[in-house]
Amino acid sequence: MLHLTEKLKGTTTVGIVCKDGVVLAADKRASFGNMVYTKNVTKIHKIDEHLAIAGAGSVGDILNLVRVLRAEAKLYRANVGKPMSVKGLATLLANILNGTKYFPYSVWFLVGGYDDKPRVFSVDMAGGVTEDNYVAAGSGMEFAYSVLDSEYRENIEVKEGIKLAIKAINAATKRDVFSGDGILVVTITEEGYRELKNSELKTLLRQ
Numbered sequence: 541m542l543h544l545t546e547k548l549k550g551t552t553t554v555g556i557v558c559k560d561g562v563v564l565a566a567d568k569r570a571s572f573g574n575m576v577y578t579k580n581v582t583k584i585h586k587i588d589e590h591l592a593i594a595g596a597g598s599v600g601d602i603l604n605l606v607r608v609l610r611a612e613a614k615l616y617r618a619n620v621g622k623p624m625s626v627k628g629l630a631t632l633l634a635n636i637l638n639g640t641k642y643f644p645y646s647v648w649f650l651v652g653g654y655d656d657k658p659r660v661f662s663v664d665m666a667g668g669v670t671e672d673n674y675v676a677a678g679s680g681m682e683f684a685y686s687v688l689d690s691e692y693r694e695n696i697e698v699k700e701g702i703k704l705a706i707k708a709i710n711a712a713t714k715r716d717v718f719s720g721d722g723i724l725v726v727t728i729t730e731e732g733y734r735e736l737k738n739s740e741l742k743t744l745l746r747q
Contacts, residue, residue: 551583552680552712553594555650555660556692557673558701561729562652562660564594565705567680567713568722584724588613589732590654591629596678597647597665605645609633626653630661630669638667648677654728680712687711698727702736702744 553566566583584594585606591613595602612632616624624632630651637645644665651661662675674692676684687708696704702725709723725736 551596551678555675556701558698559695561698562658563701564726594650601645626659634667634669683712684708
């Protein structure tokens with residue numbers, strides 16, 4: 541059994557803004573020290589029909605915050621009568637993390653979604669928020685950024701964004717020992733949240 545103070549870590553996550561939606565991607569490996577603890581961790585989580593977060597860091601901390609954010613999104617929808625915005629979710633998460641910065645969560649989140657337009661935010665463990673056309677986080681982020689910096693272009697379609705996200709994650713898994721064991725890809729468009737099947741990913745990569 542794991543001691544309560546021990547943490548499962550290691551990841552690479554990527555978020556990309558496309559003209560018709562957002563792509564979030566992550567590897568599936570969780571590491572415990574120098575050991576691969578599990579090869580099938582879900583690092584992208586649906587918060588609402590048009591909102592999702594990708595988490596890097598402590599699995600326990602990430603899952604705890606996912607539960608809180610889902611509850612807050614439901615309460616917002618019930619009280620206000622409309623879904624929470626992407627910026628609203630990023631701000632809420634930033635406020636939570638900033639409020640615990642002296643006893644911080646060991647996390648780094650990418651917040652993606654589609655309201656009036658596709659948007660992606662990076663939220664660090666101290667509550668710092670950055671919005672950009674593409675973002676990466678986790679132990680393999682430097683390798684992912686090397687691909688994103690050279691190959692991203694504005695107004696790409698989701699179909700191309702998926703390929704770019706996979707390429708960025710693959711670059712990280714080849715160089716970062718804490719990333720690997722498959723890729724999870726999610727798209728968020730006007731139609732909502734969708735997790736791609738492995739067969740779909742293989743078909744897209746062959747095109």
